[in-house]
Amino acid sequence: MFDLLIVAAMLGCAFQAVRGTRLLIAALWLAGASALTAIMMFRLGAPEVAVIELSVGAGLVTVLFVFAINIAGEEPPVTLRSLVPAPLAWIVALCAVGLGAAMALPNLRVESSLLQADKFATVLWEHRSLDVLLQVVLIIGGVLAVLGLLAEGRANARKESQ
Amino acid sequence: MMSLSLPLMAAVAVLGLLGIGLLGLLVTRNLIKVVVGLQVLVKGALLALLLAGRLSGQVQTGQTLALTVIVADTIVSVVALALAVQVRRQFGTLDLQALSTLRR
Structure with a gap:
């Protein structure tokens, strides 16, 4: 249940980061997604990389984004038409996820019960x-x-x- | 035998992050938002590496590879953001459509 909440929040943050119209708010959503990714890494048994992801992904990269947006200046939050039509982009992304799920999920099993020493x-x-x-x-x-x-x-x- | 619920959730997170990152790269026209989409995509790849390490019993190898990916991703982001700042200073816009037709 806890993992489900983490994954749902992570995907929600990532979606908001990608779809948001204001750059600064998108950077903050991305930081939230990074922090939740770090929790997921910790749950997967990788505490060292989780700490690095938390400090670099959620900390340093967010500071860099805020710094760059501050220097470049935020453009007005207008909704421009995307280069690829939005329905086509959705179809491509959903097909990619569907293909990945079809290939990965049936083979999702623990190959070895031995942990690296x-x-x-x-x-x-x-x-x-x-x-x-x-x-x-x-x-x-x-x-x-x-x-x-x-x-x-x-x-x-x-x-x-x- | 390890329960499959955590790897299943991690696999869902991997697929979701990869899909959202791909969608972001396809629909955005802002140079900085392209970097945001790339970051989301790389987070999916990081989780995939750790999940593979966990499933094959080689967690530490997965962590080492993930560390290399984090370093590479951070460098790519830094260079891309510096490039975006310069593009904005030179051309006054971050719109990819406008940039592709500009002459200086």
């Missing part, structure tokens, strides 16, 4: 060290990309002012 840190640092390297590269690349984008904006603004 290793700790999270052991698996991360010893068995999946390539993932750690990839994360470091991603972080450095992301920081350089953002710095480049912001520097380009400043350079353009300086050029226009001259």
Whole structure:
């Protein structure tokens, strides 16, 4: 029953985040969906990732969204016609969910009753060290990309002012 | 034998989040809302990884993969939001339809 409530609230928050017309409110709905996802992760037996999702997904990313919306300025909440017609988009999304359910739900069974004996840190640092390297590269690349984008904006603004 | 109620609920959450994220990507015309749709989609993928790890008895491997996805998703969001800010400064709009026809 508790899981059902969590899932219903999570899907409701996600739907509101996607369908809302105001960007700031959409970002707050997304933060709610992230927090509920973190609870679901904890229930699935992944407390480490749940904490990271709560701090990064619901915290850092929300702050970034609010920051970006604040700088970019919120556009007036007009309802524009979507590029893909809305009925067609609904049909595509429902078909994708239906196909996923048809493939996944009948095969949803526990393959092994044995739980992995290793700790999270052991698996991360010893068995999946390539993932750690990839994360470091991603972080450095992301920081350089953002710095480049912001520097380009400043350079353009300086050029226009001259 | 583990009860199937929690994995079933998690599977419903995965399918729902993937569907909502896909719907968001298809119907939105705002650049920042595209990032919101992508975030919802990735949350579904994260839960799917953890569910797969739980069902196969390899929870820690699922957690490690989910951690990598969280890092990649955050970097993608940061770069996309910085791009959206620059686009708004340069062109004055976040509308994808208007951006696709603009010349500078």
